Amino acid sequence: MDAFFHTFFDVNQMLAVLPTLLTEGIKNTLIIAVSAALLGLVIGLLLAVMMVSRLWFLNIPARIYVDVFRGLPAILTISLVGLGLPAAGIRPFGSSPIGYAILAVALISAAYCAEVFRSGIQSVDQGQMQAGRSLGMSYLQTMRKIIVPQGIRNVLPALTNRFIIDIKESSLVYLLGLTVGERELYFIAHQQQSITYNSSALVAAGLCYLLMTVPLTYLVNWWDRRLRSGRRRPSAARIGLMEG
Amino acid sequence: MTVATETDAPVHTSTPAAIELRGIHKSFEHREVLTGVDLTVAPQEVVCLIGPSGSGKSTLLKCINLLQPPTSGSILINGEELTAPGADANLARSRVGMVFQHFNLFPHVDVLANVTVALRTVKRIPKAEAERIARQQLERLGLSAHVHSRPADLSGGQQQRVAIARALAMDPQVMLFDEATSALDPELVKGVLNVMRELAESGMTMVVVTHEIGFAREVADRVVFMDGGRIAEEGPAREVLTAPRTDRLKEFLSQVL
Numbered sequence: 001m002d003a004f005f006h007t008f009f010d011v012n013q014m015l016a017v018l019p020t021l022l023t024e025g026i027k028n029t030l031i032i033a034v035s036a037a038l039l040g041l042v043i044g045l046l047l048a049v050m051m052v053s054r055l056w057f058l059n060i061p062a063r064i065y066v067d068v069f070r071g072l073p074a075i076l077t078i079s080l081v082g083l084g085l086p087a088a089g090i091r092p093f094g095s096s097p098i099g100y101a102i103l104a105v106a107l108i109s110a111a112y113c114a115e116v117f118r119s120g121i122q123s124v125d126q127g128q129m130q131a132g133r134s135l136g137m138s139y140l141q142t143m144r145k146i147i148v149p150q151g152i153r154n155v156l157p158a159l160t161n162r163f164i165i166d167i168k169e170s171s172l173v174y175l176l177g178l179t180v181g182e183r184e185l186y187f188i189a190h191q192q193q194s195i196t197y198n199s200s201a202l203v204a205a206g207l208c209y210l211l212m213t214v215p216l217t218y219l220v221n222w223w224d225r226r227l228r229s230g231r232r233r234p235s236a237a238r239i240g241l242m243e244g
Numbered sequence: 245m246t247v248a249t250e251t252d253a254p255v256h257t258s259t260p261a262a263i264e265l266r267g268i269h270k271s272f273e274h275r276e277v278l279t280g281v282d283l284t285v286a287p288q289e290v291v292c293l294i295g296p297s298g299s300g301k302s303t304l305l306k307c308i309n310l311l312q313p314p315t316s317g318s319i320l321i322n323g324e325e326l327t328a329p330g331a332d333a334n335l336a337r338s339r340v341g342m343v344f345q346h347f348n349l350f351p352h353v354d355v356l357a358n359v360t361v362a363l364r365t366v367k368r369i370p371k372a373e374a375e376r377i378a379r380q381q382l383e384r385l386g387l388s389a390h391v392h393s394r395p396a397d398l399s400g401g402q403q404q405r406v407a408i409a410r411a412l413a414m415d416p417q418v419m420l421f422d423e424a425t426s427a428l429d430p431e432l433v434k435g436v437l438n439v440m441r442e443l444a445e446s447g448m449t450m451v452v453v454t455h456e457i458g459f460a461r462e463v464a465d466r467v468v469f470m471d472g473g474r475i476a477e478e479g480p481a482r483e484v485l486t487a488p489r490t491d492r493l494k495e496f497l498s499q500v501l
Contacts, residue, residue: 134311134341134411136337
């Protein structure tokens with residue numbers, strides 16, 4: 001039992017790695033996760049609008065993108081982007097792996113965001129599009145001003161959920177080989193563990209992840225409940241559809 | 245269009261009809277909903293479309309502003325053909341106001357923004373001017389106290405009046421009403437009908453799909469009875485409603501009156 005505690009909960013080991021985790025690790029984890037999430041949101045929204053389009057040259061490519069990036073293991077996508085692109089001479093972010101890491105996580109995130117946005121957009125009553133068009137607004141203007149803002153509101157909890165996954169998936173970029181200063185939580189702990197053969201650093205990193213993800217999880221739950229219960233009266237149009 | 249040919253001279257004046265529908269057919273999948281409708285509406289005329297549900301009156305209304313483009317046939321608004329290739333449907337729609345059965349207000353913004361959004365995005369009117377126009381319309385419809393309310397916090401009658409204000413703010417040449425009072429509680433119907441009556445009296449060209457036969461008799465210049473996707477009978481409101489010629493209309497009126 002002593003060995004167990006020593007392996008996972010050695011306080012000295014934890015304290016040794018903690019400053020690096022807090023100053024360097026959390027910062028880089030958040031840089032990767034937040035940048036990837038934002039980029040993923042933008043690409044995802046674009047994909048969603050393409051997916052609900054009736055034009056095949058818009059909806060089919062978007063559909064394929066989503067199927068591919070949702071279907072691949074994250075670690076494979078990260079390897080392809082982070083190791084593959086620079087090796088192929090495509091180096092938009094120079095030699096630092098951070099840019100590739102962000103891009104890879106964003107590409108994955110975008111596929112999931114796209115599905116979330118699509119369901120949000122399709123949950124908006126059809127009468128909203130008719131009303132916008134009847135006023136002379138174009139399809140895209142109605143999408144931008146009327147449909148998308150309402151669709152996003154319904155899926156904010158789901159998007160936050162995706163951000164939690166982005167935080168966790170950012171750990172996979174360790175395989176790109178980060179240098180001092182750009183290491184994220186898992187990489188730091190992993191390095192420490194491979195030197196000391198003691199897992200306490202990993203436990204410390206784990207606590208850092210939980211520090212970020214658990215409060216977010218509760219935020220999502222609270223938000224979701226509020227959107228459901230505090231929702232204003234359902235629109236007459238929807239009641240009408242159910243009755244008719 | 246304004247040039248009258250000898251064989252096809254306009255009956256009344258040289259000004260084009262507000263709305264002219266020629267040979268409108270509309271099919272959904274394999275079901276033909278409109279089977280050849282011709283209808284001309286003069287400027288300032290108020291036409292009520294009545295008929296049993298499924299007769300195609302709402303579909304016909306939505307054909308007029310191309311919300312549901314006809315399968316074949318042509319549509320002219322003030323002599324401009326909307327169905328011509330290359331016609332700007334968005335521009336045409338901005339000149340045709342429409343009021344829906346279920347209001348279809350934008351629930352995520354307040355009343356004022358409901359009215360200004362099209363002014364700003366379609367007509368590119370600056371914010372302050374758009375809000376001035378919107379407030380003016382809202383005041384006209386007795387909604388000044390609700391400028392900053394959310395649609396969901398208003399009664400059905402108020403919501404429908406906001407929807408009318410939203411359409412009127414675009415300064416339309418024609419207004420289309422699609423069963424505008426059907427979704428309202430009975431005590432709220434009158435208020436909305438009064439607004440529509442005042443609008444008619446102010447000289448607005450209107451096409452009104454309605455089940456309110458009393459309103460049709462009182463306000464409409466002409467009543468068009470639709471049945472089975474075509475116009476079964478039409479004429480001056482009083483004539484058509486008090487002395488129907490076809491058995492089908494007699495039967496319909498006996499059921500709704």
